[in-house]
Amino acid sequence: MTATNPQTGKGQAKTKVMTMLEAINDAMKVEMRNDDRVVVFGEDVGKKGGVFGTTMGLHEQFGDNRCFDTPLSECGILGAGVGMAVYGMRPVAEIQFLDFIYPGFDQIVSEAAKMRYRSGGEYTCPMVIRSPYGGGIRGGHYHSQSSEAYFCHTPGLKVVIPSTPADAKGLLISSIRDEDPVMFLEPKAIYRHAKDEVPVGEHTVELGKARIAREGTDVTVLCYGAMVPVCEKAADLAQEEHGRSVEIVDLRTLVPLDEHTILESVKKTGRVVVVYEAPKTGGFGGELSAIIAEKAIEYMEGPIVRVAGFDTPFPYSLEHLYMPDPKRVAAGIEKTFVW
């Protein structure tokens, strides 16, 4: 198949139907062929191909020096990754679940994020940290958390979260080429559900540009990752039940944030709902509310509503009620009209 390149808008790129998993795998293959400084490593990324299969075939194709398993230490994975990046490589480190990143958190916050700044630009850390995040797979609190807010609050890091296979591929390739450390968070709930046309071969999506996932006029919904399809269903409900025309903005990158697109949309609609899976208090959605309340409050015709995970650890049996679902989001949308 062929389709218009979603990034440039021009040309006819060849495409192929892929799941998000396949698109991520494809992105790494493309970049590993393209740049021999790219190495992929982490726990079980070699022969096993990753616990979700995102690194399937890489070890076979590129060998031990380019794709390898590591000892069970996130501290080591990330510390070694920083060293590689400082030395001039393009490390792509996989953290098996985002919940397990904390043993290596120091290397991200204190080292990767600050290397360029603290050395006056002499040393840089172009590393990508890939990790599946979020709920939706019955993983309990240690295989389900969404802690993007921690990283967004850490100057020096970029934070990227795709919601479609094509974006996953394009954003991942752009992240690997980026000169700064990037947290590339993969919404595991839609690893296989998201399935769509993806450009074959070379394909990049610029970091820092949001995507209007759906145009609308009455209310803006800001979301990212696995919440995008949930919000799309909620928008359908809001349309059906109350005739609301919902605009959905898929942020794609949280840092750098595309404030321009956000503010344009909310100024147009005058109403906004912010949706995220993480615990409500202190989540990145609060930052979005705050930006709007600081820069566009005079356009607001209702409260800035947040629909988010609850302020509890991620539960196991009650996961379906913990995560924002279409009904809950639709209720949030309605609240911007009637409160």
Added chain:
Amino acid sequence: MTATNPQTGKGQAKTKVMTMLEAINDAMKVEMRNDDRVVVFGEDVGKKGGVFGTTMGLHEQFGDNRCFDTPLSECGILGAGVGMAVYGMRPVAEIQFLDFIYPGFDQIVSEAAKMRYRSGGEYTCPMVIRSPYGGGIRGGHYHSQSSEAYFCHTPGLKVVIPSTPADAKGLLISSIRDEDPVMFLEPKAIYRHAKDEVPVGEHTVELGKARIAREGTDVTVLCYGAMVPVCEKAADLAQEEHGRSVEIVDLRTLVPLDEHTILESVKKTGRVVVVYEAPKTGGFGGELSAIIAEKAIEYMEGPIVRVAGFDTPFPYSLEHLYMPDPKRVAAGIEKTFVW
């Protein structure tokens, strides 16, 4: 001296002038005498008495079993602390600078915060993690950061930040007595500057209650820790230069948050400035803005302004321009009137 007990409002407690450092030291002494399950440990807290002197005299007075130095491992300090708390002690773990907490971050986020929840209430973790935070001492990015937002976004933790010596003592004793893990963050910039009457002996301040540091009618300033005295000076400027009557709310505990006091104040004034030292993006102040934008937007007569640290790592030479100062806060206050 004697004074009315600020907590109960009744009785005449004996008081003594103390710096915040002394008040914190006093709180530990009181509680260690009071409860033999209380142990204080960390790097250099023994003979040296801590790098700031907060644990001065504890080792001498209570001996090796109650106050002791540890190996250089925040992971060990916090992991051991969790184990002690689970076993039934009241550990008070000191992290020398908040910037150095990340090697042990996993034990806080994955263990302390979730112990009660994940065990269905069978095991609990009544640990206090004390750490100096914030800028103001020419410490560069590794002795100056304010990362309270990470902890506020972690369900299961409480987060306490005093701004006066009396509160420091009362809140610390309450934190030690609390049945849940508490991050007790000490604004090192005012360790010695804050000097005031502090009740002698027994003194508690309830967690979860904000303090109106100054009453006013035109605009509310929300702040905590070392920003409180800065906001007080800014309020003077705003009064002098523009005749603004500023109400200052000192949050005292960020989790649990006293939303009631915040919302009462902003509904009364109709204008609000949120002040914090941490990098602006993703800081806890964004959460405050979001709460107001969700629950009281209809009372707002201007933008919800944030005055915060910039989105850079904490600098060394330019620290004085990085941190919010009275002038910058005053400019933020004015912006809620003229924007």
Added chain:
Amino acid sequence: MSLELVTILDKDGKAQRGKDPNLPPEELQRLYKLMCATRALDERGLALQRQGRIGFYLQSTGQEASHLGSAYALQDSDWLFPAYRQPGILLLRQIPYEKIIAEWFGNSGDTSKGRQMPVHYSFRQANFVSISSPIGTQLSQAAGAGMAAKARGEDTVFMTFCGDGGTSSNDFHCGLNFAAVYKAPVVFVCENNGWAISVPNDKQTASESMAIKADAYGMPGVRVDGNDILAVYRVTKEAVERARRGDGPTLIETVTYRIASHSSSDDADRYRDKKEFEAWQKKDPIARFQRYLKHKKLWSEDFENECVEGTKDEIAAAVKVAEAMPPVGPETMFEDVYMNPTQQLKDQKKHLHDLVQKGGVGAEVGHFPL
């Protein structure tokens, strides 16, 4: 200098002269039955997962001697900071099957209120501390608890477990270091089953053994045949006594093998040589101990039947009871975050309650790990 591998039972089930701990007959039979029950529980757990009745399962098959032999050396008042592959200890400490199985279903019969994935048990009554998924975190916690008990002059001993992969964790390093510096009464058991999911020992560490890592902390390190329950018991008992005497911690490496795949989500055939697996199957710890019992004339067909079939029946009955327990109610989501819920949690609970009342809420949820 290589560490010797401590063994008592030869492959025919004979105890080496002078090394037999000479446990009383009924205790030997009790241990055997516990091993069989642990295996039966495991088989049932995996079956339930395959039938889609529970969401996840993780087996300990092949490691029964390793965790039962070590925990058996403790007193009931001693504490455990376990990893996730020691279910037999729950049986040793007399937790009823229903309670264990209810945890798999995560319903109202579960002591942890359906908050965790299957096999992440917590049983206060057994001094068995809540299991968490992040590898290794229990090791420094055990050190801390040991430090506390010692400072208070109590004689509790703390036993904690990790895998070979766990030796690479931060907490292995600081946990062993703290325990040694403070001479805390802790026994660290590293169950070396050869694999950390798909990562074999030689990619985990270049050290000649896991036990030798004890040198780095100035504590004794012992390597023991983990499929030999008597040997495991014997070395652990010494370590427990040393700890209780106030002479500090020990690291014990039990050399064993993960017979099953890592968990119900894993397929070991993708990365593991069949021959290695087959060789280890021949070293089955239950069969080995059975041969010993036979030598001692403590084994009969009837006894075997009681241990295997009898246990299966009990487990089957327990599954029925556990599965029939009502689900946890939505309101329980907001409990136990803190001792007392914050205002925010109360508000959120009410919000969810209202949504549930209106109907139609509930996110789609897939399978682990897809």
Added chain:
Amino acid sequence: MSLELVTILDKDGKAQRGKDPNLPPEELQRLYKLMCATRALDERGLALQRQGRIGFYLQSTGQEASHLGSAYALQDSDWLFPAYRQPGILLLRQIPYEKIIAEWFGNSGDTSKGRQMPVHYSFRQANFVSISSPIGTQLSQAAGAGMAAKARGEDTVFMTFCGDGGTSSNDFHCGLNFAAVYKAPVVFVCENNGWAISVPNDKQTASESMAIKADAYGMPGVRVDGNDILAVYRVTKEAVERARRGDGPTLIETVTYRIASHSSSDDADRYRDKKEFEAWQKKDPIARFQRYLKHKKLWSEDFENECVEGTKDEIAAAVKVAEAMPPVGPETMFEDVYMNPTQQLKDQKKHLHDLVQKGGVGAEVGHFPL
């Protein structure tokens, strides 16, 4: 089994038979001069701090042999991932005094643009990677860089440093483990100066030495007299060669002593016995090496004068130059967060610019650490 302490120079400065590395005379003199210069720089740094002209200083006095002897075994193309107590390496790698001293002042002469506290150097031209305060983080980074170089077939060697306290860090554990598993060309130098601020060795670890911790990672561990520059050089050279040959990493423990307080903020008299300090003062590595040079007839009063007074003059001149450099401008705060500033950073830069224009901004800033 205790590790032997490798020594070459006896206290009279005589090299043990057959062990003298026989460096050329001019190299021996160069090393001596570097040691003197490192000490002089240190004294000046502390003096500037005491005069309130810089905000912080941290001395390496007494550890000159330890870090100069080890780094001297490298080629200039080899990389360093240092801790904060190896300033002599900058001199060895010919960084001009002004550049080093400008870092203390944190002004526009500083390669890191006044972003870090004094003594947190970064010099790309010297393959000297930016120092950070968090203890140990450089260790796993060095392992990673070594893994990369090895995978690419390059022959760069990586040397990284930590203190005795640093052995307790997470990164010590994973850094050594990774380096050993991948046989990365890394030399880990642990400068054991007896103290981690106020915490002595025996509260840091119960292991009999730091070098023995190498066992836990399956790499060679060497203990060397850290006040004997020839011994340090010799063992390090072997380790560097081993690394370059592809035979993997080594852990070297240099046994030395922190003669000064931990830093300008610390007062060691609060916690440290004067006798211990005095005993170590007698083992001064510079005096010891001087005696060796005297034996070799490579020392004279004139030479001494050049090394000590000459250096002091050069440093004094460099202080003048460095101190006179203009401060960093407010706009530099927003550079180097990313390669290109985000819109948010551009907006914030403009906001600060406007505030500065209006005048009166600037927070009150105290002293470190009060």
